Amino acid sequence: MNDRVEQFKADVAELKIKDSASGRDTLFLRTGGALMFIGSLLSFIAYLTSRNDKDPLAQGGHQTLGLFGVAIAVVGAALFLRYSLSGFLKLWLARYLHAQRTQHPAD
Amino acid sequence: MGDALLELRGVRAGYGGIEVVHGVDLVVERGQVFGVLGPNGAGKTTLMKVAAALHPPTAGDVIVAGRRVNGATPDQLARAGLCLVPEGRGIFPNLSVRENLWMNTYAGASMADVEAAAYAQFPRLKDRRNQTAGTLSGGEQQMLALARAVATRPAVLLLDELSMGLAPQLVEHLYDAVVAIARQGVSILVVEQFAKTVLGAASQAAIMVGGRIVKVGTPAELEDELSAAYLGGH
Numbered sequence: 480m481n482d483r484v485e486q487f488k489a490d491v492a493e494l495k496i497k498d499s500a501s502g503r504d505t506l507f508l509r510t511g512g513a514l515m516f517i518g519s520l521l522s523f524i525a526y527l528t529s530r531n532d533k534d535p536l537a538q539g540g541h542q543t544l545g546l547f548g549v550a551i552a553v554v555g556a557a558l559f560l561r562y563s564l565s566g567f568l569k570l571w572l573a574r575y576l577h578a579q580r581t582q583h584p585a586d
Numbered sequence: 587m588g589d590a591l592l593e594l595r596g597v598r599a600g601y602g603g604i605e606v607v608h609g610v611d612l613v614v615e616r617g618q619v620f621g622v623l624g625p626n627g628a629g630k631t632t633l634m635k636v637a638a639a640l641h642p643p644t645a646g647d648v649i650v651a652g653r654r655v656n657g658a659t660p661d662q663l664a665r666a667g668l669c670l671v672p673e674g675r676g677i678f679p680n681l682s683v684r685e686n687l688w689m690n691t692y693a694g695a696s697m698a699d700v701e702a703a704a705y706a707q708f709p710r711l712k713d714r715r716n717q718t719a720g721t722l723s724g725g726e727q728q729m730l731a732l733a734r735a736v737a738t739r740p741a742v743l744l745l746d747e748l749s750m751g752l753a754p755q756l757v758e759h760l761y762d763a764v765v766a767i768a769r770q771g772v773s774i775l776v777v778e779q780f781a782k783t784v785l786g787a788a789s790q791a792a793i794m795v796g797g798r799i800v801k802v803g804t805p806a807e808l809e810d811e812l813s814a815a816y817l818g819g820h
Binding site: 483484486487488490491492494496497566567570573580 | 589591601602616650651652653655656657658662663665666667668674739741742771
């Protein structure tokens with residue numbers, strides 16, 4: 480058995496382990512939320528500054544900034560939905576499997 | 587400090603933002619039977635899932651054979667030799683005993699070796715090898731689950747509620763087998779709601795209540811604490 484334990488230690492030492500999935504999910508979720516906020520804020524600032532500027536050239540710049548803000552907010556919303564939904568769906572699947580097993584036990 | 591094969595350090599875990607394990611520390615040494623006892627809803631099964639990499643911890647470290655394995659997949663740990671017998675046995679009810687054991691050959695062992703290891707531990711299964719697993723008695727199904735785990739030649743064995751739904755005599759027989767497996771050098775972490783059954787087999791145990799370990803000690807040291815833990819004294 481000593482050999483088995485030594486083999487176990489060697490096998491564990493050689494494992495290629497990725498970063499914690501839950502940590503990565505949380506990071507993406509927070510990044511998505513932050514991007515949504517920053518994008519919306521950028522668009523709002525572009526809207527406010529464009530109201531006080533009658534120069535068509537400057538208006539174009541404000542429009543670009545506003546669109547850039549919308550794009551950032553959309554990307555943020557997609558990230559946020561993807562990682563909040565995956566957490567919800569994992570929980571839903573676990574509950575569904577548990578309910579199935581309770582209704583149709585093996586014995 | 588001895589030769590720890592499984593160690594949990596400050597492990598926290600939960601579901602959908604609700605934390606159910608609040609910073610658990612425990613160490614399972616080589617060849618030791620470590621029992622985690624506690625009432626229903628204490629977070630014992632979640633702790634097992636975290637140890638087997640089936641559920642990610644939100645904080646803390648899972649250390650196997652001296653290496654931090656947070657982020658490892660369940661199959662990586664299983665292939666290395668950390669084997670979980672889940673609550674509810676996890677056998678395939680529509681397959682025969684032999685076919686259930688045959689699943690173990692996927693890891694590379696020959697069918698003859700798998701059967702030899704399983705039947706040596708539980709001779710009763712040999713007589714039932716062609717019977718559908720779902721038609722076995724509860725005790726025999728648990729034997730099959732345990733035999734299947736032993737046949738993988740694990741170094742660390744995680745047993746979740748081994749005694750669930752079984753008669754006391756059968757439970758005693760199963761725990762005799764658990765002690766025999768530990769004597770071969772396998773480290774065993776077992777969680778149980780029915781404390782008395784584990785205390786006879788474990789060399790070290792912990793009481794878990796409300797997601798926290800409230801006491802760790804030898805079975806003799808824990809016996810007095812048990813009623814308080816189960817009746818809400820902690």
